[in-house]
Amino acid sequence: MHLWQATVPFCLLAAAALPGAAAAAWGFTDATVAVQSKGAGVNGGFKEKLTASKPLSKPVSLLGADTLRVTLTAQEDSSPKRADQAFLLLKDAQTGLDISYPFNIKDNGKSRVELTQKDLPIQFLSLSGPVDAHVVIGGFGSSDAYDSSVFKLSIDRNPGEAVPTVETERYGKKPEIHHIFKDSASSPPIVITLAFVAMVGAAFPALAGLWLFLGANVNHLPSAFKSAPLSHAVFLGSLISFEGIFFLYYTSWNLFKVLPAMAVVGVIAFVSGSRALGEVQGRRLAGLR
Amino acid sequence: MRWCLALLICCFLAAVNALSSSGSRLLAILEDTEQKDLYSTLWADLEARGYDVSIESSKSEQLALFKLGERAYDHLLIFPPKSKGLGPSLTPKHIVDFMNKDGNILLALSGKSATSSAISSLLLELDIHLSNDRSQVVVDHFNYDTLSAAEKHDVLVLQRPGPLRSDVKAFFDGEGVLALPRVAPQTLGDSALLSPILKAPATAYSYNPKEGTPAPEDILATGSQLNIISAMQARNSARFTVLGSVESLEDKWFSASVKTPSGKKTPTVNREFAKQLTAWAFKETGVLKVDKVEHRLITEGAELNPSIYRIKNETIYSIEISEYVYDKWVPFELPGDDALQLEFTMLSPFHRLNLEPVERTDSSTVFSTQFVTPDQHGIFSFRVNYKRPFLTAIEEKLEVTNRHFAHDEYPRSWAITGGWVWIAGLWSVIGGFLAFVVVWLYSAPVADKLKKTQ
Numbered sequence: 001m002h003l004w005q006a007t008v009p010f011c012l013l014a015a016a017a018l019p020g021a022a023a024a025a026w027g028f029t030d031a032t033v034a035v036q037s038k039g040a041g042v043n044g045g046f047k048e049k050l051t052a053s054k055p056l057s058k059p060v061s062l063l064g065a066d067t068l069r070v071t072l073t074a075q076e077d078s079s080p081k082r083a084d085q086a087f088l089l090l091k092d093a094q095t096g097l098d099i100s101y102p103f104n105i106k107d108n109g110k111s112r113v114e115l116t117q118k119d120l121p122i123q124f125l126s127l128s129g130p131v132d133a134h135v136v137i138g139g140f141g142s143s144d145a146y147d148s149s150v151f152k153l154s155i156d157r158n159p160g161e162a163v164p165t166v167e168t169e170r171y172g173k174k175p176e177i178h179h180i181f182k183d184s185a186s187s188p189p190i191v192i193t194l195a196f197v198a199m200v201g202a203a204f205p206a207l208a209g210l211w212l213f214l215g216a217n218v219n220h221l222p223s224a225f226k227s228a229p230l231s232h233a234v235f236l237g238s239l240i241s242f243e244g245i246f247f248l249y250y251t252s253w254n255l256f257k258v259l260p261a262m263a264v265v266g267v268i269a270f271v272s273g274s275r276a277l278g279e280v281q282g283r284r285l286a287g288l289r
Numbered sequence: 290m291r292w293c294l295a296l297l298i299c300c301f302l303a304a305v306n307a308l309s310s311s312g313s314r315l316l317a318i319l320e321d322t323e324q325k326d327l328y329s330t331l332w333a334d335l336e337a338r339g340y341d342v343s344i345e346s347s348k349s350e351q352l353a354l355f356k357l358g359e360r361a362y363d364h365l366l367i368f369p370p371k372s373k374g375l376g377p378s379l380t381p382k383h384i385v386d387f388m389n390k391d392g393n394i395l396l397a398l399s400g401k402s403a404t405s406s407a408i409s410s411l412l413l414e415l416d417i418h419l420s421n422d423r424s425q426v427v428v429d430h431f432n433y434d435t436l437s438a439a440e441k442h443d444v445l446v447l448q449r450p451g452p453l454r455s456d457v458k459a460f461f462d463g464e465g466v467l468a469l470p471r472v473a474p475q476t477l478g479d480s481a482l483l484s485p486i487l488k489a490p491a492t493a494y495s496y497n498p499k500e501g502t503p504a505p506e507d508i509l510a511t512g513s514q515l516n517i518i519s520a521m522q523a524r525n526s527a528r529f530t531v532l533g534s535v536e537s538l539e540d541k542w543f544s545a546s547v548k549t550p551s552g553k554k555t556p557t558v559n560r561e562f563a564k565q566l567t568a569w570a571f572k573e574t575g576v577l578k579v580d581k582v583e584h585r586l587i588t589e590g591a592e593l594n595p596s597i598y599r600i601k602n603e604t605i606y607s608i609e610i611s612e613y614v615y616d617k618w619v620p621f622e623l624p625g626d627d628a629l630q631l632e633f634t635m636l637s638p639f640h641r642l643n644l645e646p647v648e649r650t651d652s653s654t655v656f657s658t659q660f661v662t663p664d665q666h667g668i669f670s671f672r673v674n675y676k677r678p679f680l681t682a683i684e685e686k687l688e689v690t691n692r693h694f695a696h697d698e699y700p701r702s703w704a705i706t707g708g709w710v711w712i713a714g715l716w717s718v719i720g721g722f723l724a725f726v727v728v729w730l731y732s733a734p735v736a737d738k739l740k741k742t743q
Binding site: 142190193200201215216217 | 661
């Protein structure tokens with residue numbers, strides 16, 4: 001098996017070296033590749049000879065308006081002949097693209113193909129590297145067909161010219177999408193907040209100090225409580241209860257708990273308040289305030 | 290009672306025979322039923338796989354694809370007719386109707402004679418194109434069988450195709466070579482529903498054997514643009530497969546040996562490939578099924594598939610998928626580069642996430658992912674839209690509401706440090722009010738003091 005495989009290339013080599021000894025083979029001779037720029041003379045531009053055995057070392061550049069021309073003479077067993085198939089095959093190994101351009105072939109084997117960027121499918125225009133240009137010559141019958149890379153074709157564009165792309169819809173995975181959330185609300189630094197809290201908190205002692213400076217006092221408290229102890233205590237208590245209810249509403253209660261409690265405390269405040277204020281009026285009438 | 294028993298027996302028989310996921314009634318259309326002996330191995334193989342094969346001539350009077358408005362067959366295998374069309378009961382319209390009702394079709398062509406215009410116009414409906422003269426044959430001077438086509442080079446010898454792309458499952462791959470005699474090439478339009486199964490090699494070309502070598506301007510397509518076998522999977526996942534070489538199904542080629550110019554003599558694997566091809570075409574392979582779809586909040590014991598979520602809820606979504614392989618459901622495995630994706634969409638996707646396989650049961654794989662619902666309220670849907678070449682489509686859509694925060698779900702004001710200043714202000718006003726009340730009620734006048742100072 002291995003021996004057999006090893007002998008195959010040797011046999012092929014031998015067949016190539018000794019035409020006629022084994023199966024006949026297709027090939028070509030007198031081949032040239034030329035690139036003619038628009039406006040350049042008939043013999044202007046790039047021109048190079050091609051050989052069947054070895055590809056050109058440098059890629060051939062084909063710019064936007066240039067015309068690539070390949071001419072050759074097809075041969076079967078070193079004698080010129082019209083081949084059934086004579087193609088210039090462009091192949092890109094990376095993407096697997098391939099396309100053939102048939103040579104215009106005469107009965108004496110003289111063949112010629114011309115190619116501009118307009119003839120190329122749009123997919124070829126956006127390739128990153130040069131493509132392999134093969135010459136394929138073959139025919140019906142038993143002769144071995146020829147297919148080998150003869151040069152590399154670099155499909156170039158003038159800088160600044162947009163590369164045409166083609167959008168085709170194919171079923172496949174799509175790019176992932178992750179929702180970008182809006183920034184959540186943020187608070188200023190805690191130090192600033194605490195400084196302002198301290199300032200707000202300082203307002204109450206400042207007010208109390210000002211009142212004391214102006215002579216505010218609670219000197220009538222004992223006498224008031226002596227004359228109407230219950231109503232004063234209940235009135236003050238109901239005012240504090242109001243604030244307590246507000247506090248509960250703020251932390252946990254809902255409106256339906258708050259309203260009946262407010263109604264009860266409100267009535268108590270009204271009744272006790274009118275008594276307590278009556279006592280205050282009594283003090284005023286007595287000239288004590 | 291009796292019909293109950295009959296039904297039971299039927300079910301039992303259906304369970305015994307390994308068969309396609311979408312029915313076993315196969316109709317083969319041969320213009321000349323005398324020719325059916327050429328394909329006896331194919332019939333035997335199909336019957337062994339559980340198909341109920343009926344072979345009819347396209348000229349037959351009683352042939353009908355539909356009975357009382359329903360499909361009379363599940364699958365259709367059409368051999369190339371020599372006459373102009375397939376007869377009044379198989380017009381392109383009937384065949385398209387058959388596909389619209391989920392029927393699968395395998396159409397064989399032959400390069401031996403011109404393809405009939407009815408077939409050509411049917412293929413045109415599907416954006417599969419034949420050459421204008423409909424009588425082209427693919428030849429390749431590099432990959433031909435030297436034993437049977439030493440002169441004409443029209444028996445292609447090719448490897449079985451690998452995966453179409455790196456993210457597509459290969460259903461037709463394997464060792465060995467195929468012999469494809471006298472292939473009628475097809476070119477495909479630019480549609481996502483079409484996929485080539487087997488392409489011609491780069492050095493191949495097609496020509497009309499009656500006209501000799503074509504002029505360069507007559508060549509429509511060369512190389513891999515020529516399709517030997519192509520497939521169209523409709524949106525309802527009904528399959529239409531075109532095989533360019535009907536002869537490759539013949540008994541003769543199932544057991545033939547071939548030799549390429551540079552290779553050695555090898556037996557063909559046409560029989561095995563015919564199994565792969567008919568299995569795919571008649572939905573024995575590449576059929577997906579969704580067993581279960583679940584979504585819920587990530588918290589333990591959350592309600593399954595709720596109809597409402599809140600914005601910024603952490604949710605988990607899972608989908609269970611099985612794949613049918615010849616006679617049973619097996620866990621579905623994603624091809625290498627592919628991804629099963631979940632979209633959370635309202636008009637356009639807000640999230641598109643890859644679902645990862647997390648669990649495997651005997652017959653299915655569970656794919657799952659977690660994500661936070663977007664901060665946008667509205668009617669969203671969990672959507673898995675998995676359409677791939679050679680696999681039946683999965684389209685799962687579950688609608689849910691994504692609501693705002695309720696009034697009692699926001700953070701309380703004391704938890705917001707920025708609000709402390711206002712809270713402090715409020716309580717100092719309350720304290721000030723109470724102090725004022727006390728001072729107003731009980732403060733003795735200081736007028737005496739003022740008088741004294743005066």
